[in-house]
Amino acid sequence: MQVFLVGGAVRDGLLGKAIHDKDFVVVGASPDELLACGFTQVGVDFPVFLHPDTHHEYALARTERKTGKSHTEFAVQFDKTITLKDDLQRRDLTINALAIEVTSLFDDTPITGQVIDYYGGVLDLQQKTLRHVSQAFSEDPLRILRVARFFARFEGFSIDSSTQNLMIQMAKNGDLSHLSKERLWAESSKAMQCKTGFLYWQVLADLTILEHFLPDLARLWQDLGLKTQTLLALSLIFQDDFFLSLSDDKRLMMQFSLLTSGFNQKSFINTTAKTLCAPKNCLNFSELFFDFKDILQKNCSAGDLINLIERTKAHQEIKDKKSAEKSVAYMLIASIYLYYQACQITPFYTISQIKNIVYQSIICYQNTKIQEIDGQLTGAKIGQALKKIRMAKIQKLLWLIHHDT
Known part of the structure; x- marks a missing residue:
């Protein structure tokens, strides 16, 4: 033995x-x-x-x-x-x-x-080359994604041309369709945990493999400007201290939102999530990103802030400034700012300003009590009255903040 x-x-x-x-x-x-x-x-x-x-x-x-x-x-x-x-x-x-x-x-x-x-x-290893051992490589379609993952993990490595050709031919043959969706997500999420995980998506796109399992994303990235912006956002994310402080599942939520940030319809985000078998929290967060990604290009209104608070459930999740730093609302803000940075969009606020505005707005929202409305109200009118008071409080808050600055 x-x-x-x-x-x-x-x-x-x-x-x-x-x-x-x-x-x-x-x-x-x-x-x-x-x-x-x-x-x-x-x-x-x-x-x-x-x-x-x-x-x-x-x-x-x-x-x-x-x-x-x-x-x-x-x-x-x-x-x-x-x-x-x-x-x-x-x-x-x-x-x-x-x-x-x-x-x-x-x-x-x-x-x-x-x-x-x-x-x-x-x-x-010495020449930093990823090369298949034998033709048996073609018997397992999962290896296409594994090579792309190793390419992302080992920065500076290249894929041997013979291995590239084999991967491309396997994809053209439809071999990736035989993989379970769970395996697609397992390999893709592992790749995204690397600090250069964006290279995983880049090499799959460059080798025309992406079109064989994520055709919507491949078509979107025919616009090289959009492709470059998306990959840049995914590369910048590992330089963000807020992102690095999060758990792996929350990091993946932010990364998936940036991966799908170029889509102009939610249906494409949904299809991509379904094909990859992405967790529900990734899809939900990406849909939030889709709805709010333009909000910080302008002066936020009280209505915008209430919508953000309610959609992210920040009024339930955030108890103090410490809990705010791990909240979905702050994750959304961080994702939007990374997207703006990649797209060279100038936000209306600095990230510290908008975090302060959102946090103070949450306090206003939470401190609005049912005792402040007419006790004779019933049904939907109760919610409407509470929203009106919250709107007024946040409008006053915004006026004070803007006049202080």
């Missing part, structure tokens, strides 16, 4: 990057042997096992043969005759087909530290 550290851990180690996950390949072993050592099998018919202590994945060396159109339809062969070279050949990119032999199942100390490289991955 031989045990090898493989894939991303070896690649990232050679790049001097932090190693977060370790995956291992075991050659010359059977499922029964790993089970007897306390390993837990991940799937009944799949030779991947979890280590009893570290919970790292240990896979028996295997080969795969495509049996259908889906990226999950493969016949897997694993037995003691499968070599490490056989196993590494099925991997997507040469930089991911690297291995280092370790001591044993329970000791991952490298024996010599020598990198085993059958397919030129070390040279490709």
Whole structure:
């Protein structure tokens, strides 16, 4: 039995990057042997096992043969005759087909530290090239998106022309249509978590792959000005301290709104979200962005502010200035300002001014009590009366703010 550290851990180690996950390949072993050592099998018919202590994945060396159109339809062969070279050949990119032999199942100390490289991955790392290992690449359409994601993740890398051609041909063949929408979002959202995640969308557009799964966005980006503005906004977002302070799900909400910011109809945003299987909060936030993206080009009215407060539920979400900084209302403002910056639009207010105006307006809204209206009112007239009082308070607030400045 031989045990090898493989894939991303070896690649990232050679790049001097932090190693977060370790995956291992075991050659010359059977499922029964790993089970007897306390390993837990991940799937009944799949030779991947979890280590009893570290919970790292240990896979028996295997080969795969495509049996259908889906990226999950493969016949897997694993037995003691499968070599490490056989196993590494099925991997997507040469930089991911690297291995280092370790001591044993329970000791991952490298024996010599020598990198085993059958397919030129070390040279490709040195030359910053993303290159497919073999023609088996074309058997899994998910790899098109994975390469685009690696392109975004590893800044300065290029995709080898032969791999580009293979990706383009696979897309033309309709292979991406065999991927589940969940996988489309999983790969796309992972890419967007990179600080240069905009490169994911850029390379898919430049290689004419985008048109095969997001045709509305591809058509929109035929306007190179719109494409440039969108990609610039997505690149600027990782320079924004407010954005960086947010959780991953809120970051994705802002990013998706900027990705779809060029659409002139909500139906296109909806279709894009549906195709990508984007979470509902991303769609809802993008629709808010669509409705409010022009609001900060002019002097806001009390009606504008009440609409923003109610649509973002800021009066329910915001309790103090600290909670305001994580609110949907402030996320919307930040997204609009990034959009303006990319489009070279001059806003009417600075971002600190509009945040102060919105926050003070929320206080006015929240401090308006039902005791302030005629107690004889019923039904819809109660809401109308409250809105009238809130409108008057916010109008007065705006007058005071503008006269102070």
